[in-house]
Amino acid sequence: xxxxxxxxxxxxxxxxxxxxxxxxxxxxxxxxxxxxxxxxxxxxxxxxxxxxxxxxxxxxxxxxxxxxxxxxxxxxxxxxxxxxxxxxxxxxxxxxxxxxxxxxxxxxxxxxxxxxxxxxxxxxxxxxxxxxxxxxxxxxxxxxxxxxxxxxxxxxxxxxxxxxxxxxxxxxxxxxxxxxxxxxxxxxxxxxxxxxxxxxxxxx
Amino acid sequence: xxxxxxxxxxxxxxxxxxxxxxxxxxxxxxxxxxxxxxxxxxxxxxxxxxxxxxxxxxxxxxxxxxxxxxxxxxxxxxxxxxxxxxxxxxxxxxxxxxxxxxxxxxxxxxxxxxxxxxxxxxxxxxxxxxxxxxxxxxxxxxxxxxxxxxxxxxxxxxxxxx
Numbered sequence: 399x400x401x402x403x404x405x406x407x408x409x410x411x412x413x414x415x416x417x418x419x420x421x422x423x424x425x426x427x428x429x430x431x432x433x434x435x436x437x438x439x440x441x442x443x444x445x446x447x448x449x450x451x452x453x454x455x456x457x458x459x460x461x462x463x464x465x466x467x468x469x470x471x472x473x474x475x476x477x478x479x480x481x482x483x484x485x486x487x488x489x490x491x492x493x494x495x496x497x498x499x500x501x502x503x504x505x506x507x508x509x510x511x512x513x514x515x516x517x518x519x520x521x522x523x524x525x526x527x528x529x530x531x532x533x534x535x536x537x538x539x540x541x542x543x544x545x546x547x548x549x550x551x552x553x554x555x556x557x558x559x560x561x562x563x564x565x566x567x568x569x570x571x572x573x574x575x576x577x578x579x580x581x582x583x584x585x586x587x588x589x590x591x592x593x594x595x596x597x598x599x600x601x602x
Numbered sequence: 603x604x605x606x607x608x609x610x611x612x613x614x615x616x617x618x619x620x621x622x623x624x625x626x627x628x629x630x631x632x633x634x635x636x637x638x639x640x641x642x643x644x645x646x647x648x649x650x651x652x653x654x655x656x657x658x659x660x661x662x663x664x665x666x667x668x669x670x671x672x673x674x675x676x677x678x679x680x681x682x683x684x685x686x687x688x689x690x691x692x693x694x695x696x697x698x699x700x701x702x703x704x705x706x707x708x709x710x711x712x713x714x715x716x717x718x719x720x721x722x723x724x725x726x727x728x729x730x731x732x733x734x735x736x737x738x739x740x741x742x743x744x745x746x747x748x749x750x751x752x753x754x755x756x757x758x759x760x761x762x763x764x
Contacts, residue, residue, distance in 0.1 A: 403756075404706075404725070404752060404756065407702055407703075407705075408725040410702060410703075411703035419618075419619055419622055419632060419633050423637070423640075425608045425612075426604065428637045428640050429641055429644035431637070432641070433641060434634045434635065434637040434641065435634055435637075440674060502673075502674055506666070507662075507667055508646050508649045508650075508659075509662075510735065510737060510738025511666055511716060511736065511737045511738055512716070512738035512739055513738045514666045514669075515669070515716070518670075
C-alpha cells in the first residue's frame with residue numbers, strides 16, 4: 399500500500415456521505431443549551447457528589463464543634479482516631495470530586511491544538527500539585543497534633559512502652575496520616591494517566 | 603450573528619461530520635458529541651475575528667472540543683451506569699466501500715489525539731502551513747509528522763490490524 403492509496407481511500411470513503419449526523423438536528427435549538435446530554439450528565443453527577451460530600455462533611459464538622467465547644471466533651475485520643483478517619487475520608491472524597499470538576503471545566507478552545515493541550519497540562523499539574531501540598535500540610539500537621547496529644551495523655555516520652563495496647567493503633571493511624579498524601583498523589587497519577595499519556599504524545 | 607453562524611455551520615457541516623467520525627467512530631454518543639461541538643463552537647464564535655478562514659477556526663475549535671470530550675470520558679467515574687445507547691450495537695454495513703471506510707477509520711482510531719488531527723487535515727488537503735497554524739507546530743514539523751503517521755497507517759492497514 400502506498401501514500402496515494404491512503405488519500406484515495408479517504409476520498410472514496412466520503413463520496414456518498416452516508417449517515418449524516420446533522421440530519422434532523424436543529425442548530426438553533428442546540429446552541430441554546432449549555433452542554434449536550436452526555437456531558438451534562440457527567441457534570442451534574444459530579445456536582446451532585448460534591449454537594450453530597452460537602453453536606454455530610456459540614457454536618458460532621460458542625461457535630462464535632464457542637465460536641466467540643468458547646469457540650470465541652472473532652473475526647474480521649476482513642477475516640478479522636480475513628481472520628482479523624484471519618485473526617486479524613488469525607489475531606490478526601492470532597493476535594494477529589496472538586497478537583498475532577500475543575501479539571502473537566504478547563505479548556506481553551508480558541509487556541510491552536512498544541513497550545514490548548516499545554517494549557518490543559520498546566521492546569522492539570524496545578525490541580526495535582528495543590529492537591530498534594532494541601533494534603534501534605536494538613537495531614538502532617540494532624541499527625542504532629544496526634545503525637546503531641548498522645549504524649550500528653552501518657553505523660554511524656556518516658557512512658558512509651560510496648561505493653562500499651564493502644565500504642566499500635568496510634569502508630570497505624572499516624573502512618574496512615576503520613577502516607578495518605580503520597581497515596582493521593584499516586585491515585586491522581588493513576589486517574590489522569592490516560593490523559594497524560596496523550597499529552598506526552600511524541601507529536602507534541 | 604446567530605443566523606450568520608448557522609449559515610456558516612451548514613456550509614461547513616462536512617468538516618464536523620469528519621471530525622466526529624475521526625474521534626468518535628462507532629461511538630454510540632456520536633450524535634450527542636456532535637451537538638456538544640456545535641455548542642462550544644457557538645460559545646467560541648464571538649472570539650472569531652476573521653483573522654483566519656472560518657474553516658481554519660472551525661477545525662481548531664472543533665478538534666479542541668473533540669479532544670476535550672475524549673478527556674472528559676476518561677475522567678468519568680469508572681463504574682458509571684451504562685446508558686441505553688451503549689446497549690445498541692451499531693448497524694453493520696456490508697458493502698466493500700463501507701468496509702474500506704471502516705478499515706480506514708479503525709486504523710486512524712489507533713492514533714493519538716494530535717496525530718488524528720494532523721492526518722485529518724492532511725487528508726483534507728490542507729497545506730503544511732495551514733496544518734501548522736491549526737495545530738500550533740512549525741511547517742517543518744508537520745511534514746515530518748505526516749510522514750511518520752502515514753507510514754504507521756500504511757503499516758496498520760497493510761497488516762490488516764484494525
